[in-house]
Amino acid sequence: MLAACLLRRAILAVPWVFLVALLVSEPVRADQEAGTAIPAESRPCVDCHAFEFMQRALQDLKKTAYNLDTRTETLLLQVEKRNLCDCIAANLLN
16 A cells, blocks of 8 residues: 555656756757857858759759760660661571
């Protein structure tokens, strides 16, 4: 019976301890970031980062398009060469 009473008191006391700890502790402010602080004047803006990201993405797309175009031309030339060789071989057999 005594153990049950102590258990109930402990269960009720735990939230109070956390509440008191939250009230006593100093809140973390936004200016207390970890690491070194970079002044706002020297940080590039979000739009600049987005613009640079979009430029890199566009360059990657251009490279991919060029590579696909080159690969397509190579494959078309191989098909034309194969057709030409097949045509010449057929003419030689006749």
